[in-house]
Amino acid sequence: MALTLAEKVWRDHLVRSADGEPDLLYIDLHLLHEVTSAQAFDGLRLAGRRVRRPDLTIATEDHNTPTIDIDKPIADLVSRAQIDALRNNAAEFGIRLHSLGDADQGIVHVVGPQLGLTQPGMTVVCGDSHTSTHGAFGALAFGIGTSEVEHVMATQTLPLKKFKTMAITVNGKLKPGVTSKDIILAVIAKIGTGGGQGYVLEYRGEAIRTLSMEGRMTVCNMSIEAGARAGMIAPDETTFEYLKSRPHAPQGADWDAAVAYWSTLQSDPEAKFDAEVILNADELAPFVTWGTNPGQGLPLTANVPNPNEYSDPEERNAASRALEYMGLTAGTPLRDIKIDTVFLGSCTNGRIEDLRASAEILKGKKIAPTLRMLVVPGSAKVRLQAEAEGLDKVFLDAGAEWRQAGCSMCLGMNPDQLAVGERSASTSNRNFEGRQGKGGRTHLVSPLVAAATALRGTLSSPADLDSAKVGA
Amino acid sequence: MEKFISHTGTGVPLRRSNVDTDQIIPAVWLKKITRNGFEEGLFSAWRQDPEFVLNKPEFAHGTVLVAGADFGTGSSREHAVWALQNYGFRAVISSRFADIFRGNSLKGGLLTVVLPQSDVEAIWAAVESDPSTEITVDLEARQVRYATTTVGFEIDDYTRWRLMEGLDDIGLTLRHVDAIDDFEKARPAYKPATLPAKV
Numbered sequence: 001m002a003l004t005l006a007e008k009v010w011r012d013h014l015v016r017s018a019d020g021e022p023d024l025l026y027i028d029l030h031l032l033h034e035v036t037s038a039q040a041f042d043g044l045r046l047a048g049r050r051v052r053r054p055d056l057t058i059a060t061e062d063h064n065t066p067t068i069d070i071d072k073p074i075a076d077l078v079s080r081a082q083i084d085a086l087r088n089n090a091a092e093f094g095i096r097l098h099s100l101g102d103a104d105q106g107i108v109h110v111v112g113p114q115l116g117l118t119q120p121g122m123t124v125v126c127g128d129s130h131t132s133t134h135g136a137f138g139a140l141a142f143g144i145g146t147s148e149v150e151h152v153m154a155t156q157t158l159p160l161k162k163f164k165t166m167a168i169t170v171n172g173k174l175k176p177g178v179t180s181k182d183i184i185l186a187v188i189a190k191i192g193t194g195g196g197q198g199y200v201l202e203y204r205g206e207a208i209r210t211l212s213m214e215g216r217m218t219v220c221n222m223s224i225e226a227g228a229r230a231g232m233i234a235p236d237e238t239t240f241e242y243l244k245s246r247p248h249a250p251q252g253a254d255w256d257a258a259v260a261y262w263s264t265l266q267s268d269p270e271a272k273f274d275a276e277v278i279l280n281a282d283e284l285a286p287f288v289t290w291g292t293n294p295g296q297g298l299p300l301t302a303n304v305p306n307p308n309e310y311s312d313p314e315e316r317n318a319a320s321r322a323l324e325y326m327g328l329t330a331g332t333p334l335r336d337i338k339i340d341t342v343f344l345g346s347c348t349n350g351r352i353e354d355l356r357a358s359a360e361i362l363k364g365k366k367i368a369p370t371l372r373m374l375v376v377p378g379s380a381k382v383r384l385q386a387e388a389e390g391l392d393k394v395f396l397d398a399g400a401e402w403r404q405a406g407c408s409m410c411l412g413m414n415p416d417q418l419a420v421g422e423r424s425a426s427t428s429n430r431n432f433e434g435r436q437g438k439g440g441r442t443h444l445v446s447p448l449v450a451a452a453t454a455l456r457g458t459l460s461s462p463a464d465l466d467s468a469k470v471g472a
Numbered sequence: 473m474e475k476f477i478s479h480t481g482t483g484v485p486l487r488r489s490n491v492d493t494d495q496i497i498p499a500v501w502l503k504k505i506t507r508n509g510f511e512e513g514l515f516s517a518w519r520q521d522p523e524f525v526l527n528k529p530e531f532a533h534g535t536v537l538v539a540g541a542d543f544g545t546g547s548s549r550e551h552a553v554w555a556l557q558n559y560g561f562r563a564v565i566s567s568r569f570a571d572i573f574r575g576n577s578l579k580g581g582l583l584t585v586v587l588p589q590s591d592v593e594a595i596w597a598a599v600e601s602d603p604s605t606e607i608t609v610d611l612e613a614r615q616v617r618y619a620t621t622t623v624g625f626e627i628d629d630y631t632r633w634r635l636m637e638g639l640d641d642i643g644l645t646l647r648h649v650d651a652i653d654d655f656e657k658a659r660p661a662y663k664p665a666t667l668p669a670k671v
Contacts, residue, residue, distance in 0.1 A: 016651045021630050024648060026655050028663055036549065038505035047642070052652075055667040064503065078503040085505045096666050104671055115671070117664050129548040129572060145550035145576035147641070155645045157652055161628075193490055194542040194568050227545065229571050247670035254662035261660070293490045293545070314489050314541060314589075321488070411547075413499045430546060432494040434517050 002270035004165045005234050006200040009140040009265070013123050015157055022159040028122040028139075030152050031108045032059035032095065034086040035413070036127030040150035041089040052156045054094040058117065059086060062107045063413045065100045067376055067403035074100075079414065093153075106379020106405040109133040109347040113217065114381055116246020120235035120262040125152055130347045130429065131230075132223040136216035137243075138235035138265045140200070143224065163229050164274040166199040167267075170207040172281040177462050179357070180215035181349060181427070181446035183207065183279070184222040185287035185297045191277060193295040196228030199275065202267060203233050207281035213242040214353040221348045222429050225294035234266040286461040288334055289431045289444040291322035296431075298334065300449065300461050306330035325433055326441050327421070334459050337443070341424040342373040342400075342454040343436070344447060346410040349427035350378030352385050354447040359391045361451035361462055362398040368457030373400035373450075374416060376408040400454070412437045425453040473581045475638035478610040479562045481535030483599040483618070484525055489540035493573060496544070496552040510555035530603035537564045538595050538607075543584075544573025553580045563609040565616065567592050578631055579641060583609055585616060585625050594621065611635060 003011065016024040030053075037059070044050070051057060064079040074080035083100070090097035098104040104111060109130055112118045118134045124141035125131060127149040134141035148158060170183055188195075201223050208216070216233050223231030240259055243249045250258045267273075285299040296319070298305070307319035307330065323330065328337070344350075344358050355377065367373050375395045377383035383405055386392055392402045409416040410428035418424055418440025427450050431442040443459060452460040501513030518524045525531050537556065543566040544552060553576045556564065564582065567589040577584045587595075598619055599605050607618040611632055616623045634641070645652075 015655045016648050024645065024651070026652070026659075029666075035502050039507050039550075042505075042507075049642070055665040058666040063499075076503075082503050082505055096669055117666060119664060122663070127548060127550075129546065143548035143572055145548055145553070145572060145579065147550060147576065147579040151642050151645065154642045155649075155652060156656075157645060159641060159645060193545055194570075197542075197568065197571060224546075224572075227542070227570060248664045248666075250662040250664070257660065258662040261662075293492070317487075318489055411494075411499045413502065430492075430494065432492045432546060434498055435494050438498070438500075438517060 002268035002272070004267040004271045004273060005138060005202055005232055005265055006140060006163065006165050009121055009123065010162070012121065022161050024157050025123060025160050026157055027125050027152050028056060029112070029117055029124045030057045031112055031124065031126035031131070032057060032149070033062050033108050033128065034082045035063045036146050037089065037149055038082065038085045039146050040153060041093065043150040044153060049154045051093045051095065051153045056156060057095050057153070059090050059095050059097040060105055060108050060111050061086060061100050063407045063411065065406040066414050067406050067408050067416055070100050070404045076415070103380050103384070106381065107347045107350060107407055109221065110350060110378035110382065113137070114379060116243055116248040119243060119258070120239060121265050125158065129224040130221050132228070133217050133221040133347055135220040135223065135230050135232040136213060137239055138232060138262070140230055140232065142230040163200045164198050166196065166201050166275040166277065167273040168201050168203050168277045169205040170203065170279045170281050171205045172207060173210070174207055174281045174284060177286060177448060178284050179446040179448060180211050180218040182284055182287040184219045185289065185294070185444060186279060186284050187277070188222065188226045188294050189287070189297040190279070191226050193225065193293050194227045196223060196226035199228050201226070201228045201231040203231060208233060209236065212353060213238060214351045217351070218348055222294065225429060235262045286446060286449050288449060288459055290326065290328060290334060291319065292325055292431055292433050294429065294431060294444060296322055297444070300334055300459060302334055304328045304330050304332045304334065335464065337459045338370070338423065338457060339425045339453050339459060340371055340422045341418060342371060342450050343409045343424055343426040343428060344373065344450050345376030345378065345408055346428035347378060348429045349447050350376060350382065352382050354427065355382070355386050355391050358447040358451040359394040361448060361465070362400070362454065363394050365398055365455055367399040367454040370457050371454065373454045374403060374409060375400050376403045377405045380405045409436050411435060425450055425459060473638045473640060476581050476583050476635045477612050478608060479535065480606055480608040481562065482533060482604060483536045483538050483595060483607045484531045484534035485596040485599050486525055486537055486539040487596060490542045490545055491539055492546035493544055493549050493552040494546055497549065497555040502549060502551050507554050508558055510551055511558035514555040514559045535560055535562045536607045536609060537561050538592060538599065539564060539566045541566060541568045541589060543569050545570040548572045550576045550580065553577050553582050557582050565592060565595065578635065581635060581638070583611060583635065585609060587616065587623060587625055591623050
């Protein structure tokens with residue numbers, strides 16, 4: 001029978017299947033962080049259970065961790081207690097943990113691929129919705145709640161109902177200045193925040209094939225923002241090349257056996273998807289969000305929409321509420337929106353290529369005096385790599401802040417937050433009300449738009465920069 | 473887990489769509505390491521508005537939240553389910569729930585009921601015109617009943633059984649530990665392990 005990529009990975013992890021019950025799936029890799037694991041460890045303790053496979057489990061500290069003064073005790077006592085709980089739990093249950101200050105610490109979705117632990121055809125879970133990131137390798141990877149975290153720790157499996165499959169084909173080539181972030185923001189604007197509900201998305205087509213692994217991770221990362229359980233991209237030479245030199249990549253004969261299997265991980269030509277969406281890459285432009293959910297996005301050349309133009313009453317209400325929260329007036333060109341803070345980082349866009357792309361634009365220039373820019377590498381390794389390339393100096397010379405690795409202002413669990421009414425251009429993944437700090441206003445953008453915006457002070461693309469006049 | 477068979481209580485109309493889990497429980501509340509005490513954080517930003525529905529005395533004691541489409545989008549935080557339960561909600565009705573939130577709610581015994589948007593609007597109208605309207609969410613009969621109206625809803629047999637019996641998923645899975653052992657024996661050697669650590 002012809003199968004899609006997602007169906008093949010499902011089939012290869014089926015522990016048990018019975019009529020009228022969910023399938024029981026084996027989990028190859030379980031990623032943990034401090035925020036969603038403490039109650040699960042408590043559950044294990046209460047029931048007298050152990051972690052079945054500590055050797056398929058890894059933890060890192062990322063959500064709560066400060067990005068300055070990391071050599072001092074964490075000032076926020078509640079955050080410190082949560083980090084301490086993870087440290088104690090990891091020690092008690094024999095879990096590998098990369099703590100703040102460790103060279104392999106960082107955002108869980110940056111650390112897994114960086115270590116080569118994320119590989120094609122695996123099942124990967126984490127108590128974090130952006131686990132979909134790992135689908136870029138052709139893994140079936142999805143976020144779970146704390147009850148499921150406990151379940152995976154106890155059994156290394158999950159009972160799951162089958163997902164539907166959706167093919168998202170992006171044909172053609174991206175224009176210069178248009179990135180993987182713009183692809184995914186356009187996809188979400190097209191299908192909506194609930195459009196992917198119940199589906200695993202498979203991204204295909206020339207524009208996806210030509211993306212680097214990091215670009216693919218950005219696309220898969222935001223699948224959840226379209227409501228999907230997971231996003232996947234079939235592995236290819238780009239994937240194998242990325243993996244080959246990673247610490248946990250298979251070696252020797254194991255590598256050959258792995259590649260032979262990985263090469264079968266493509267949707268069969270006759271496989272049927274439950275839904276299909278097609279986009280043309282050459283029609284895409286730098287995209288930004290104007291509202292309070294990731295589906296409320298438009299090309300940067302557009303104006304703030306008028307809620308009355310929506311025929312659906314729900315959408316009209318949502319748009320009008322969003323404009324009120326965002327402090328925006330219908331008809332304003334998006335390019336005229338003044339920004340207070342630029343945030344470059346997160347599991348969406350905190351990798352080395354993101355920092356390079358942004359630094360390239362900032363090099364030798366100064367950010368607008370009216371704003372601040374935070375650059376937060378996705379992991380300690382990314383930070384070290386950037387420093388080896390001199391990118392830290394580019395950011396600092398431009399007037400940006402160069403921080404330690406973590407989730408930081410993406411969700412404002414640490415002190416990196418927006419103030420009430422403060423407006424950001426952020427390379428992260430969610431523009432929800434208060435996401436980056438209570439009362440803060442978020443516009444989601446690509447690393448290129450983030451850099452151009454930092455220079456001009458208003459939402460901008462690199463094409464808007466006139467090097468003779470801006471930031472020189 | 474506490475059994476859920478049927479629940480009767482008053483409703484709280486939340487006329488908003490795309491209620492994400494960052495609204496249900498903002499990130500600053502996620503630092504606690506217990507499963508209780510999250511009620512204060514529930515909709516904490518919105519509750520600062522005196523006009524917000526939970527601040528209206530007539531809706532202060534509701535136990536059935538009736539929300540717009542795409543409830544529970546975004547973050548996987550199960551704290552959103554705990555916050556609703558800690559506050560006193562037993563069920564949430566919406567025309568569409570985000571997958572992870574729905575999964576979390578049904579694991580934890582908060583019944584999430586999917587009804588067509590037209591039914592959601594009819595319930596909104598009913599509870600807004602008379603906040604004392606009792607709503608029964610009957611899992612056994614798969615029905616929502618209020619005033620003189622009865623609406624059926626769908627939920628799969630397995631989930632319904634598990635909720636009605638209050639069963640622990642881990643216990644159910646561990647009945648098949650032999651199948652897990654067998655599966656592990658056949659796993660390919662090239663699959664990665666986190667231990668011993670390689671850096």
